[in-house]
Amino acid sequence: MLKRVHFSPSALPFLLVFPQIAITLVFFIWPASQALYQSMLVEDAFGLSTQFVWFQNFEELFSDPLYWEAFERTFIFSFLVAFTAMAFALLLAVMADRVIKGSGVYRTLLIWPYAVAPAAAGALWFFMFNPSLGILPYLLSFIGYDWNHKINGNEAMALVILSAAWKQIAYNFLFFLAGLQSIPKSLIEAAAIDGAGPGRRFWTIMFPLLSPTTFFLLVVNVVYAFFETFGIIDALTAGGPANSTQILVYKVYNDGFVGLDLGGSAAQSVVLMAIVVALTIVQFRFIEKKVSYQ
């Protein structure tokens, strides 16, 4: 047990934490409280008539089967984006780690996609996969596959997952590569001398040692898929066809800024906020303890 240390009261510590608290108040607590308040209102678009309705917006939300579908869709989407982005990044990082000549060039090229803005990435994939103009549907037509994500919901989902994951691969790659390079070479050489093949060396030595990096990336990727893929979805499918790519954060935007249902949209954002809080607690209380740091 550590000895408790007593400081004499002084204004200094309060002064030092003040900027942080002020920023949190202005940029988080205030808007969050506004969202909470707005979520209990039914209002016309111009804000000319306002009614306070308590939890009616939430009741409507939770009794709407489409909202639950969006929930389920968001979890599937996030899992697939995180998994795809991390698996590819790890594969590329392992390969780039083994390259000796020209490794700088490979690394630079692999990091590039991260610099592309989501909307620009969306536009890029939009053209590649456009059923009439795109190169990929054209190539697919040679093997007899008729690609049309404007009508086929599964194809649309595959497309947004692919493009969202593609954008995140560069970021993951960077962390995985740094993680791999911090593994002492002597460990791997020792294993090689003992006769372990590349596969075994990877799974028994390198992958466990990467677990802090993997855990960190898992959190980052899930948050990314949940909240930052909005631009890609808007540019590629706008949530369609027939809602098949409408995830929660896109629904917030669509109902609030397109449909002008501010109360309903605010209620959805409150739900999203609750999810973030829950994820954060789970992350720090339970999962992080199971990760082995060196």
Place this chain on the structure above:
Amino acid sequence: MSIWKKLVVPATLAALAGSTAIANAATEIHWWHAMGGTNGERVNKIADDFNKSQSEYKVIPTFKGNYTETMTSAIAAFRAKKQPHIVQVFEVGTATMMAAKGAIYPVEDVMKDSGIAFDKSDYLPAVISYYQTPEGDLLSMPFNSSTPVLWYNKDAFKKAGISEVPATWSEMKDASDKLRAAGYKCGFSFGWQSWVMVENFGAWHNIPMGTKENGFAGFDTEFTFNNDAMKKHWTNLANWSKDGTFAYGGRRGDSLPMFINQECGMWMNSSAYYGSIKSQAKFEFGQSMLPYYKDLTDKPQNSIIGGATLWVLKGQDQGDYKGVGEFLKFMSSPEIQAWWHQGTGYVPITKAAYELSKEQGFYNENPGTDTAIKQLSLNTPTPASRGIRFGNFVQIRDVINEEMEAVWSGEKTPEAGLETAVERGNALLRKFEKAN
């Protein structure tokens, strides 16, 4: 103190000097619009010409993105008390704007209050009836109105041996079969599907889409478009989507490339695609009226408009509104409207602009360009063909789009899709009723 003297005082003086300078200059009129590309340049030219024509007012047009973005940013600006004088709002936003009584300044009142002579009967009935109250007061100024037409590829028709442009849906099917036999991937496609295949389908066959004169007579309206005629139409389209007669290519104008690339020989969408098709198509094309079902009606009624109008927002200096009125009058003059119509494919909003285009020989030189206006004024609008005015319609259109997509892909039956669309639409209507 020195900073105070060096920076703040001169800045304040400069600001004061600036404000007196502004007071002597023209009164600024802000106009937010959604016209990008070449149409945006045309909008700027209209404002420029107005500014040059007099020195009292200066109209400043600002492009605010697509229709939805323009409308929502104007609403957000209104809530922050920084609204423009004039905002362009698409026709689906009409009910939302109408309901905001404290926010909008009806155009007819703007004209009356500023003493500008204004005669509603100069305007085309099909256009103006959409934007009137049940009592007949004009709320917003028509600017760019369009209507869906049937675009067809003349070269493809020749190749497939189609001698006559389809006028009915059964002829559409025959023509599509011939086109596909001649090697085209699909017969037809369309965009803005709720507008073209539900809203206009109703008006064209004189079948209401909802109760209370399609919403014109009150907020307590309900959808009725799950009728037999619509079921039959959706069933046909769903079957044609399956067999390849019809290929779906996305919402709004997303399917335009299918027509331009000559995948589909026919395309149904707004007459305002005239400019785009003319500049991109490498084939002879024409436009014709929408097809109809012979067993539903002997002759079609009239189509309804889309596009946008200019709404005047309250909350500016009363003196500014005289300028707004002057500008709206200037903008709807025959010369400007004829010029705008001929370049864009939007319909001329006044009878005088239509007459002027005739005199100038535009329709003789460009056959078919008067299809839209003829189709809009084919018959006197009835309660079922005057237009639609439902609250929350921006969201409801999305609902209809979603259900239609589910039907085209075969995920839902036409009956189920229609029933869900009506059910979800009614829920949104009730929500709107409650909020207003």
